[in-house]
Amino acid sequence: MKPRIAIDMDDVLANTAGKFVQMYLDGLHGRPPAHTLEQLQQESLRELLAEPDFKAIHDTVYEPGFFRDIPVMDGAKEVLPRLAEKYDLFITTAATEFRNSFVDKYDWLAEHFPQISWRNIVFCGDKSIILADVMIDDMPYNLASFSGETKLLFHALHNRTESRFTRVNSWADVERVLL
Amino acid sequence: MKPRIAIDMDDVLANTAGKFVQMYLDGLHGRPPAHTLEQLQQESLRELLAEPDFKAIHDTVYEPGFFRDIPVMDGAKEVLPRLAEKYDLFITTAATEFRNSFVDKYDWLAEHFPQISWRNIVFCGDKSIILADVMIDDMPYNLASFSGETKLLFHALHNRTESRFTRVNSWADVERVLL
Numbered sequence: 001m002k003p004r005i006a007i008d009m010d011d012v013l014a015n016t017a018g019k020f021v022q023m024y025l026d027g028l029h030g031r032p033p034a035h036t037l038e039q040l041q042q043e044s045l046r047e048l049l050a051e052p053d054f055k056a057i058h059d060t061v062y063e064p065g066f067f068r069d070i071p072v073m074d075g076a077k078e079v080l081p082r083l084a085e086k087y088d089l090f091i092t093t094a095a096t097e098f099r100n101s102f103v104d105k106y107d108w109l110a111e112h113f114p115q116i117s118w119r120n121i122v123f124c125g126d127k128s129i130i131l132a133d134v135m136i137d138d139m140p141y142n143l144a145s146f147s148g149e150t151k152l153l154f155h156a157l158h159n160r161t162e163s164r165f166t167r168v169n170s171w172a173d174v175e176r177v178l179l
Numbered sequence: 180m181k182p183r184i185a186i187d188m189d190d191v192l193a194n195t196a197g198k199f200v201q202m203y204l205d206g207l208h209g210r211p212p213a214h215t216l217e218q219l220q221q222e223s224l225r226e227l228l229a230e231p232d233f234k235a236i237h238d239t240v241y242e243p244g245f246f247r248d249i250p251v252m253d254g255a256k257e258v259l260p261r262l263a264e265k266y267d268l269f270i271t272t273a274a275t276e277f278r279n280s281f282v283d284k285y286d287w288l289a290e291h292f293p294q295i296s297w298r299n300i301v302f303c304g305d306k307s308i309i310l311a312d313v314m315i316d317d318m319p320y321n322l323a324s325f326s327g328e329t330k331l332l333f334h335a336l337h338n339r340t341e342s343r344f345t346r347v348n349s350w351a352d353v354e355r356v357l358l
Contacts, residue, residue, distance in 0.1 A: 004308075064241075095249045096297040096301075099282065102285070103278065103282070106275070121304060122302070122303045123281070124301045125299060129301055
């Protein structure tokens, strides 16, 4: 049996932070942006924005459609098929917090990763329920509660000070570590 | 930490077979029923019906709304809160086969088991991804691939000849075994 990898969606397969940044640059919070793209690449929106502006952008996650048009993370489409030769891939995403996310996430996966069977998709909340050998996730608390052997922290601005896990900066990095 | 139970929905928390039988008795397959309720309690619809009749009833699982109005299994509402005192309960349901089932299953749980947090809901396909101590399921293949210690087969007509697992005939039976 192949070893199993549990792969997160937001900020791992999907560039969700990138979508939020674009929404901010487009003035979705109701005014012209006060920060440049360069600043937005150094610190997270949660750090840079006042609470009402952050909330105006972030709370769109609850709306139908939010998760349907997120850009695919660079390199994911190329690396996943190569990982699948050696590993059993499961997509494990904390979707149950967002009632309207299910169909969007399902259709997004069908569009961008049609090779992933419904059998290998997991919409969950607390990821400590996941049994796998490897987890790739951007959230330190998911890796902290993961029982498997290999914990890869996918780099994101919000996790840049975390040092407990092996950090991967990109999908090319994931490939170097796992293949 | 409390031991963890993975609880299935269809034919465990929800009386899905009962809904199918009622649809058949209501003539949803397009003609008066040829079998009595007594016969339908001895053999499963898959055994009793000709393929087109079975398909006419069974394929409604793909329609929006199918999973929203299923009756709750007798005793589940009473026993779950008592199990929750000693166990950590997760609802683990093979929902990803049915794109239209997510919101219906989510809303059904919110209506009938509002004490279950989104953190403890898992919509999956292959349940071998589930890490728990106990699994309660009506599908022998889910129990066969489960890595936990205690495997309880919730009785259903379709599993009545299965003998590899501890059979529980009702939620009262689950309570007797686990409490």
